[in-house]
Amino acid sequence: MARKPTADRTHLEFHHGTYRVSVTVPPSLRARLGKTKLKRPLRTDSLIAARAMRHRAVAELKRVIEDARNGANGGAYLREAAELARYTTQATSDEELDELGQAIRERMDDIIGPEVAVGHSEEGPEPVFDGARIAQAEVYREVAWGRATPLGLHHxxxxxxxxxxxxxxADDVRALALLTEWCAQKGYPATLEAITDKRAYHFADDLGELTGGLSHVTQNKYLSRLSGYWKYLVKRTPVERNVFYGVKVEGEATPHExxxxxxEDDEVRRLLAGPATQHMKDLMVLGALTGARLDAIVDLKVKDTIDGALTFKAQKKEPAPRDIPIHPGLREVLARRTAGKAPQDDVFPEWPKPRKIGSKRERSFKASNQFTEYRKTVGVNHVVAGRRRALTNFHSFRRWFITKMERAGVPAPLIAAIVGHKREGITLGRYSDGPDMRAARKAIAKISLPPLDAGPIPEVRTLRPGRRTAKAASTE
Incomplete structure (x- = not known):
């Protein structure tokens, strides 16, 4: 019997119960578009329906890629047009304007290129030119006359x-690419002048569809990056106002549970008592007894471990690196990891920096993935249906550390100083140099790891019983 041919799934992916279209972005355009693939949800779980619906979606995504290619090839033209605008907007005579106009028309002819076909009208045969090149030439004209500014000219x-x-x-690049893609879909010119207040809101309304159904939190991240760009433009270009200021995608607040x-203490016990490699175990112990973020730990140098303190690089909105006392439980780990090494050597050479030139990944990327796989093997994997991320991850060590500090009676300003959080108020936030090392050392010494050779550790009752019940019910 002849084998039944498999259904054609070209450009189709089954994702979270429904199909979506996926088109690979050429390597030369990935930096410009901010992604390796363009995706569009089809919102159906039927393969037959998805196969019928994909053609239009694929054509639209390929047009976005082609527009990006034209934009990349025409980047020199647009820079030239922007330079010409300096002259056209300051010309003082008709003769000068005529000469500039002639130069613009000739350059437009260069951009449009030769005819691609011959059409027919009532008046007879007529040349047909590439529509995308015509649109590119029209943008050049508007920019050269100072009537338009390409979205990415100042990016x-x-x-x-x-x-x-x-x-x-990379989020900034992705956000601008999404806005450019949206302009192409709507038939708007990809210029700063085309993005009005109303269009900024319309873009936000369409962002969920444009991003393939990403959460409102991620959508707002992109809107925030665009708002930052427009804020920059207001201060330095003729753009008069930040049209993205206050533009947000509304979404339901995440339930506390x-x-x-x-x-929990028992999860820490299982993680540290499990079959982890030595470098993974050392990484987890540092996370538990410092409350530091993963990337800051992986990035430690030998020189950052001297004089009884750890120096962590600035993270998030921290203005500068910070020192914290070395917990007694870390002395053996650090002594072993720094023995015989030079000051500039890595404490964790097992996770080097990405080798790929231009990689946007942080050094901790592989460490995070390996920890995720490990914690699942020991049953530490609190998941909730419909959520992409588990509720437990390496950052849970940081939360555990802060929880332990609070329960040990450590004052909130001291906890904030130790973990690098912003301290409230102008007095502590701006005028104080922070608590002294002696107070921090006493606070950190109050934290201890749970016994690893004991049986399961009962969960401590908190003031949030609803969370405890939901947590117990949903942990796999």
């Missing part, structure tokens, strides 16, 4: 002014 300069991680800059949480 590189904006990114150069930012003091954020490469991953956050579905928020990411601290580890």
């Amino acid at each position: 590189a300069a904006y990114l150069g002014k930012l003091t954020v991680k490469d991953r956050t800059k 579905e928020l990411e949480r601290a580890f």
Whole structure:
């Protein structure tokens, strides 16, 4: 019997119960579009329906890629047009304007290129030109006459002014790519002048569909990055106001029982007593006894472990690196990991920086993935249906550390100083240099790991019983 041919799934992916279209972005355009694939949800669980619906979606995504390719190839033209605008907007004579106009028309002809076909009308045969090139030439004309500014004309300069991680800059690139894609879908020119207050809100309304159904939190992240760009433009360009200021996608607040949480003592026991590699066990112990973020731990150098303190690099909105006392339980780990090494050597060489040039991934990326796989093997995997991330992750060590400090009676300002959180009020936040090392050392010494050789550790009752009940019911 002949084998039944498999159904054609070209460009189709089954994701969270429904199909979506996926088109690969050429490597040369990934930086411009901010992603390796363009995706569009089809909102059906039927393969037959998805196969019928995909053609239009694929064509639209390929048009976005082609527009990006034209934009990349025409980048030099747009820079030239922006330079021409300096002259056209300051011309003082008709002769000068005529000469500039002639130059613009000739360059438009260069951009449009040769005819691609011959059409027919009532007056006879007529040349047909590439529509995308015509649109590109029209944008060139508007920019050259000072009537339009390409969306991304100032974006590189904006990114150069930012003091954020490469991953956050990638969000900026992605946000602008989404706005550019949306303009293409709506038939709007991809210019700053085309983005009005109402269109900013319409873009926000369509962002869920555009991103393939990402959460409102992620959508608002992109809107926030665009707002930052427009704020930059208001201060430096003719753009008069930030049209993205206050634009948000509304979404239901996450129920407390579905928020990411601290580890319980028994989960910490299972993680540390389980069959982890030595470097993973050392990583977890540092997380539990410092409350530091994963990337800050993985990035430690030998020179950051001297004089009885750990120096962690600035994270998030911290203005500078910070020192915290070394917990007694970490002395053996750090002595073993730093023995015979030079000051610039890594404490955790098992997780080096990404080798790929231009990678936006943080050094801790692989460590995070390996920890996720490990915690699942020991049954620490609190999941909630419909949520992409588990409620327990490496950051749960940080939450556990802070919880233990609070329960030990450590004052909130001291906890904030130790873990690098912003301290409230102008007095502590701006005028104080922070608590002394002696007070921090006493506070940290109050934290101890749960016994690893005992049986299950009963959960401590908290003031949030609803969370405890839901947590117990949903942990796999």
